[in-house]
Amino acid sequence: MSELRSLYQEIILEHNKKPRNFGKMAGANRTLEGYNPLCGDHYTLYLKIEDDKIIDIAFEGAGCAISKASASVMTTLVKGKTREEAQKMFETFHKLVTGELTDVSFESLGKLAAFAGVSEFPARVKCASLAWHTMNSALDAKTEAVSTE
Amino acid sequence: MMMQSYQDISTPKQPGNGFDPELIRASFPILKVMVHGKKLVYLDNAATTQKPDSVINTLDDYYRSFNSNIHRGVHFLSERATEAYEGVREKARQYINAASTKEIIFLRGTTEGINLVAGSYGRSNVGQGDEILITGLEHHSNIVPWQMLCNQSGAVLKVAPIDNEGEVILGEFERLIGPKTRIVAIAHVSNALGTVNPVKKMIAMAHAHGVPVLIDGAQAVPHFRVDVRDLNCDFYAFSAHKMYGPTGIGVLYGKQGILEAMPPYQGGGDMIRSVTFEKTLFNDLPHKFEAGTPNIADTIGFGATFDFLNDLDWNAVAHYEHELLAYATQMIGAIPGLRIVGTARDKAGVLSFVMDDVHPHDIGTILDQEGIAVRTGHHCAQPVMQRFGIPATVRASFALYNTRAEIDALARGINRVKEVFH
Numbered sequence: 001m002s003e004l005r006s007l008y009q010e011i012i013l014e015h016n017k018k019p020r021n022f023g024k025m026a027g028a029n030r031t032l033e034g035y036n037p038l039c040g041d042h043y044t045l046y047l048k049i050e051d052d053k054i055i056d057i058a059f060e061g062a063g064c065a066i067s068k069a070s071a072s073v074m075t076t077l078v079k080g081k082t083r084e085e086a087q088k089m090f091e092t093f094h095k096l097v098t099g100e101l102t103d104v105s106f107e108s109l110g111k112l113a114a115f116a117g118v119s120e121f122p123a124r125v126k127c128a129s130l131a132w133h134t135m136n137s138a139l140d141a142k143t144e145a146v147s148t149e
Numbered sequence: 150m151m152m153q154s155y156q157d158i159s160t161p162k163q164p165g166n167g168f169d170p171e172l173i174r175a176s177f178p179i180l181k182v183m184v185h186g187k188k189l190v191y192l193d194n195a196a197t198t199q200k201p202d203s204v205i206n207t208l209d210d211y212y213r214s215f216n217s218n219i220h221r222g223v224h225f226l227s228e229r230a231t232e233a234y235e236g237v238r239e240k241a242r243q244y245i246n247a248a249s250t251k252e253i254i255f256l257r258g259t260t261e262g263i264n265l266v267a268g269s270y271g272r273s274n275v276g277q278g279d280e281i282l283i284t285g286l287e288h289h290s291n292i293v294p295w296q297m298l299c300n301q302s303g304a305v306l307k308v309a310p311i312d313n314e315g316e317v318i319l320g321e322f323e324r325l326i327g328p329k330t331r332i333v334a335i336a337h338v339s340n341a342l343g344t345v346n347p348v349k350k351m352i353a354m355a356h357a358h359g360v361p362v363l364i365d366g367a368q369a370v371p372h373f374r375v376d377v378r379d380l381n382c383d384f385y386a387f388s389a390h391k392m393y394g395p396t397g398i399g400v401l402y403g404k405q406g407i408l409e410a411m412p413p414y415q416g417g418g419d420m421i422r423s424v425t426f427e428k429t430l431f432n433d434l435p436h437k438f439e440a441g442t443p444n445i446a447d448t449i450g451f452g453a454t455f456d457f458l459n460d461l462d463w464n465a466v467a468h469y470e471h472e473l474l475a476y477a478t479q480m481i482g483a484i485p486g487l488r489i490v491g492t493a494r495d496k497a498g499v500l501s502f503v504m505d506d507v508h509p510h511d512i513g514t515i516l517d518q519e520g521i522a523v524r525t526g527h528h529c530a531q532p533v534m535q536r537f538g539i540p541a542t543v544r545a546s547f548a549l550y551n552t553r554a555e556i557d558a559l560a561r562g563i564n565r566v567k568e569v570f571h
Contacts, residue, residue, distance in 0.1 A: 003185075004518045008511075008569050017506075039510045039526050040540030062540060064508035065570070121514060 006117030007124070008065070015069035020076050025058035033145040034061075034134030036126055041067040045134045052083045059131060066124050071131030073111050083139050090136045097128045168465035174550045176201045187520030190555045195340050195368060195499055195546035196524050197390045204394060207453035211446050219445055220419055220436075234445055237452035238435070241400050244455050245385065246376040251434035252408065254401040255448055259367040260290040262386030262401035263334065265438060266363050267294035269411045270384075271332065277303035280329040282360075284322065284346070285311040285536055286339040289529040291365045295334060304331070311536060315342035315491040322351060326358045333362045337369035341530040341544065342491030343474075343499030345369070349380050356381065361407065367391050371548065372470060372497040374463050377402050393548075394454035395447035401438075408434050415440040466549050473547055474498065477556045481545070484563055490542050501528075501542040504563075507570050509541040515569055516543075519562040 025046035034043045041063030048056040057075045062068075074093075078086040093112055095101040099119035109116075118128045126148040134146045174180050179199045182189045191199060211233070217226035219234050238250045247253060256262055271294075275281065281295045285308055292306075299306050307330075309322035317335075326333065333355040338345050352362045361383035369375055371392040377385050384407075388399040403411075413420055413431055417440030422430040431437050477500050482489050486505040504512060513525035524544045527534045534540060545559055 004515060004569065007514065013570065039508075040534070041510075042540065062508075064510035066511070124510075124514060127510065 003117070003120055007121055009114040009117065011073070011111060011114040012065060012069040015072040016065035019059075019068055019072040021058040021079070022072065023058060023060050025056060027056070028058070030138045030141070032134050032138040032143070034130045034148075035145055036063065036067065036130050036148045038148070039064065039127065041127060041130055043067070043071055043131060043134065045071075045131065045138055047135070047138050049083070049139075054078050054081055054083070054086055057135075063130070064124075064127050066118065066127040067130050070115060070128045073114070074131050074135060077111065078135065087136060087139060090132050093132050094129060097125050168462055168469050168549070170469065170550060170552055174552075176203070177550055178202060178205070180550060184520040184522070185518050190519075190521040190558045192545040192547065192551065192555065192559060193522045193524050194371070194548040194551075195391070195528075195544065197396065198371060198393050198548050199550070200393055200395070201457050203457055204450050204453045208395060208446055208450040211449050216446070218442055230445060230449075233449045233452065234443070237448050237455070240452050240455040244458065245400075245402055246378050247402050248378065249405055252402055252405050254403065254408075254435045254438045255443055256399055256401055256439070257397055257444070258388035258390070258399035259365055259386045260294075262384070262399060263291055263363065263365060264294045265401055265414045266332075266334075266384050266386075266403070267298045269414045269438075270361075270407065271295075271298040272302070273410075273412060275302045275304045275331045278329060279304040279331045280307050280325075280327065281305070282307045282309060282322075282325050282330050282333045282355075284309045284317045284335050286315060286317065286342055286344055286346075286533055287334075287336055287530070288340050288365065288367070289531070290367075291334050291336060292532070305329075308532075311344075311533075314493050315339065315344045315533075316493045317344075317346055317351075319347070319350070319354075323354045326355055326360060328358075330355075330358060330360045333360055334365065335362070336365045336367075337375070338366075338372065338497050338499075339491070339530070339533070340368045340499070341528040341533045341542070342493065342501055343496040343546075344491060344493035345495040345497050347495075348382070352380055352382050368498065373467055383407055389447065389451045389454055392454060393457060395450040398444050398447040398451050405434065408438070413437050413440070417441040419443075461549075470498065470547060470549060473551060473553065473556070474500065476553055477545065477547065477559070480556055480560050481563065484560065486567075487563065490537055490539065498547050500545045500547075502545075503539055503542050504566070507566055509543045511570070512543045512563070512566050515566045516559070516562045519558070519565060521559055521562045523559075 028046035028048050030047040032045050043059050043061030046058045057079050059071045097118040118124055137146050177199045215226050215229045217230040219231040238253045241253045242250045295306055307325045309317055309325050311317050337348050355362045363384035364382045366385050366387040370387045383404050385402040390396040420432050420437050420440040422432050488503050490501045509525040516523055526541045
């Protein structure tokens with residue numbers, strides 16, 4: 001049960017129940033779909049980017065608690081950030097959920113730390129990183145839907 | 150196999166040798182495995198079943214004492230391996246009551262069997278504007294090979310719809326069989342919903358129009374005895390690994406006359422009579438469709454599987470499994486906020502469900518922590534998920550070694566899910 005608690009942190013359950021920045025966004029200048037064919041997680045990410053800065057971000061769609069909470073937390077963290085800052089955060093997050101992050105204290109990770117338990121569940125890494133991969137592609141101005149397969 | 154309410158089924162044991170699940174469990178070594186410190190509760194049998202000692206030992210014995218290539222050696226080991234391999238063909242023939250071993254083609258499994266029929270029979274008999282009829286509850290393996298054939302030939306894929314219970318609407322199915330229909334391909338049992346199709350009736354409907362029928366039997370053979378001559382199907386495909394046998398081996402049954410008229414599917418060794426650079430004469434059935442060195446070891450392991458199945462009292466097994474599914478349907482179906490997907494009158498082996506506000510993937514992870522193995526996702530049947538407007542389900546699927554205690558464990562696991570997601 002302790003492993004399970006480490007996966008389903010309160011922050012994750014709470015963001016799953018009440019996702020932030022959830023719904024279609026007017027005035028988005030980048031829109032990209034993210035899809036996890038294995039389990040059917042499917043989100044659309046909306047971004048408003050001006051001068052290389054994420055002015056606004058929102059998402060809609062459906063999926064498991066891990067994917068939805070991850071998308072929700074991501075939107076709260078990258079809003080107002082530059083492209084470079086957001087992509088750096090993506091790299092940190094990716095290392096965190098794949099268990100490659102060892103030399104960083106959890107305090108400095110802030111809300112991201114809630115996803116540390118994902119690394120113990122290899123089958124769920126794709127769920128956790130779906131929205132992040134989608135954002136990363138959108139920032140690179142890619143237009144093809146992101147698939148985790 | 151009719152589903153009844155649980156209260157109706159506490160009937161006395163069926164006559165015959167009977168069936169003791171605890172005795173059966175003792176012959177499946179993997180069932181003693183611990184998962185996350187809990188006793189394994191294996192409820193993913195529609196994906197693959199576990200193997201009894203006799204099958205595992207047969208594989209081991211083959212490699213240790215008579216591994217050899219077949220059909221060509223004159224030495225002792227080759228003769229012994231050939232005899233064992235061809236002996237399994239006779240066991241398979243008997244098991245499904247085919248008329249001849251010429252009608253038993255060994256291949257990797259159900260998927261390859263369907264691909265063989267689409268690739269060989271399909272390419273020779275299906276052309277521009279022709280129609281292929283399937284149903285709305287098919288596994289991807291009984292959809293995609295036909296779509297590929299349609300793309301190559303210009304034929305059209307027709308789909309008989311299913312109703313809200315997950316049953317094929319027979320009137321629609323019959324209406325879709327027409328003068329352009331060249332083949333009908335249907336699952337005997339749905340892997341995602343558990344629906345048992347009335348295939349004998351459906352075959353008769355197709356035959357009334359002179360249309361041959363392929364049955365995908367992957368999910369049927371583990372749960373009840375199949376008689377291909379009684380069904381009168383033209384093709385029947387199934388996999389060993391879903392009926393307590395090894396992976397990588399299965400059977401395509403085809404009526405001899407139809408198989409004889411079909412061109413080979415793959416070229417290579419063993420499927421030829423003579424080869425020159427100008428011309429090749431093909432071998433007779435069934436070898437015409439078995440190019441290359443086959444999966445000898447797993448075929449011989451499949452032989453031990455048939456022995457295991459033949460030792461069972463199938464009246465008692467069917468009764469036991471039926472009662473188990475009814476118990477699961479009652480226990481799991483009674484959990485508030487949970488909905489069973491697939492409520493056909495006649496079902497076998499599968500309980501698919503969804504829960505309010507909890508995604509199947511999360512349910513699967515939490516159950517796994519309790520040692521319970523279920524499948525979550527679309528079960529290679531995305532059109533079924535689309536029909537019910539859901540992205541995925543949790544699927545608990547049962548075998549003869551499952552018990553009521555394991556279903557109680559599943560119910561407790563689902564309550565654990567509710568605690569986590571309060």
